[in-house]
Amino acid sequence: MSTPPPAESPAFAAPYRVSAPGTLPTPPAARRSRAAGVAAAVIAALALCASATVNLLAGARFGATGAVADLLATGGDLRALSPVRGWVLVVEIAFWSAAVLWAAAIVLGIVAVVGRRGRALGVAAIVTAALGPVVALAAGAVALAVTG
Numbered sequence: 092m093s094t095p096p097p098a099e100s101p102a103f104a105a106p107y108r109v110s111a112p113g114t115l116p117t118p119p120a121a122r123r124s125r126a127a128g129v130a131a132a133v134i135a136a137l138a139l140c141a142s143a144t145v146n147l148l149a150g151a152r153f154g155a156t157g158a159v160a161d162l163l164a165t166g167g168d169l170r171a172l173s174p175v176r177g178w179v180l181v182v183e184i185a186f187w188s189a190a191v192l193w194a195a196a197i198v199l200g201i202v203a204v205v206g207r208r209g210r211a212l213g214v215a216a217i218v219t220a221a222l223g224p225v226v227a228l229a230a231g232a233v234a235l236a237v238t239g
Contacts, residue, residue: 128209131199131216138192139223145185146231149178154238182231189227193220 153159153175161171172179198218203213 123206123208125203125209125212127199127206128212129214130202131196131203131209132212132219134192134199134225135196135216135219138189139219139226142185142189142223142227143230144190146227147234149175149182150231150234151238152178152236157239159235159239186224186227189223193223196220196238 152193156174158172158175162168165171196216200213200216200220203209
């Protein structure tokens with residue numbers, strides 16, 4: 092059989108302090124939304140996929156037409172790229188559009204990390220946006236090397 096507790100110690104303790112009569116206790120803190128982290132990750136992934144796809148297609152087109160080989164053979168004369176000038180414009184527009192989206196993803200990722208609103212997704216968005224240009228350039232270079 093157990094011994095009873097000493098008389099000066101309470102049998103149990105309340106998990107919180109009781110508020111003064113006539114006042115309501117403070118509600119628990121609301122859970123923060125992960126929307127900033129999700130938005131940053133989606134924007135970074137979308138920009139990476141779009142830019143890599145465009146660079147892959149353009150690199151294959153550049154290699155198939157031999158425009159880059161002509162460019163190198165002529166000593167950098169840009170007239171060699173005239174057969175693929177439409178693709179050059181598409182790649183430039185895609186790159187600058189992706190650069191804007193990557194910058195937005197980095198800013199949203201920083202907001203998510205600092206504000207603790209989807210911290211893991213924010214970090215993933217920052218890393219994806221930082222490596223996005225490298226991956227897109229590599230996709231174009233691989234397609235150019237394979238088809239050229």
